[in-house]
Amino acid sequence: MNNFRTEPFLWIHLAGIAVAPLLLQLVWLGLAVGDPLPLFWLELLFVGSIGIIPILWMQWTRPFDFFSILLVCLKPESVTEQQRKILSLLKTRNLKILSGITSVILGAIAWQLYQWAPIASMTVTILPHWRLLGLMIAGVAFLLSNLFIQIPVSVLGVLLTSNQQWSNTQPYSTEKILSDFTVFGFRVNKIFFIPLSEDNS
Template sequence: MSSFRSEPILWIHVAGLATLPIFLFLCLLFLSIGEPLLPVWMEIFLVAAIGVFPLLWMQFRRPFYIFAILGVALKPENLTEQQRKILCLINTNLNRALALLAAILLVGVLWQIYQVAPRVANIVGFLPQWRSLSLLLAALAFLASNLFLQIPVSVARVLVTNDTEFAAIKPLPLEKIQQDFTIVGVRVNNILPQLFQSLIGRNTSSQPPLEQNSDEL
């Protein structure tokens, strides 16, 4: 049986962390548009509220179902025993604490971004200087930033789990998956296998037959 760390979806979600700087940069650009309409603390609160609270509430109440990507989700009934064990590690108090810490960290980053925003206003000077719209776009960019931090943090907690601890976990019952997790996307029978099979087949076909080569020699 392969290690739970070889589960492809885990590494795909970890790789999503690479998009975090992109969304934070977009948030910076949107905050640099227009003159402030509200006091500093209120604008930061509005952006943080939209960007943090929905995801934090989700992670505390019904965590994101990680066997989903790009608008499709693996049907719960198709999960393997190992995958249902992974879900047990996602829905824990430790992960909730990590979600809270990640949110606090990003709010601190948001404060720094807000301070820097006026210095890059010249980059977006050609855009309409509509402050209300720019605040909304900044909040949505900040929401995406939180999403692409919260999920990798949850997955990282799984990856550092001790093998002995993982082996002792009982798989999450099928009926609990619907109750305990937020499943986003169209539900399908599989997400990744066809892609990996095609890659494996391509690599195999590209290798010269060993017997033929030995005969030619």
């Protein structure tokens, strides 16, 4: 049986978490723009709703398809049996719970960034002193940071799958991939710089 943990796409998407600290710093800077509104919880609700809800909803209903890079993705018929088993793992209850826990942690991080935002106020003086602009910057950056954290967390969930669970996992139906997963990019038969994984026997 092949070791599914050597799947190149998993490690590529796991490495994406390196972008998250930069995005969270942008959230921090966005929250420093302008004067805070009297109802601070309204600002946090705004930023949190933009950043957390869309990505969490995606991971719960149509998880991100790992077998894509930038603007290209593998056609469903080109996804190997081993890769389709990985897709099946993304639909498990454990992965959904893991996504929910990650969202709670990210919400707590957003609260801490909000608390420390005044420290960054001198850094953003070049921007217009518009609070709504700052909240939009923070919201979009928080959305992207959620994406670049939730996907690697899902990868970790797959990598931590026991060998017994892996053996009992059935490959996901090729016909259902496009309807049940979020697939980005132009569909291709092969991404040339990534070797195709062999099917498990």
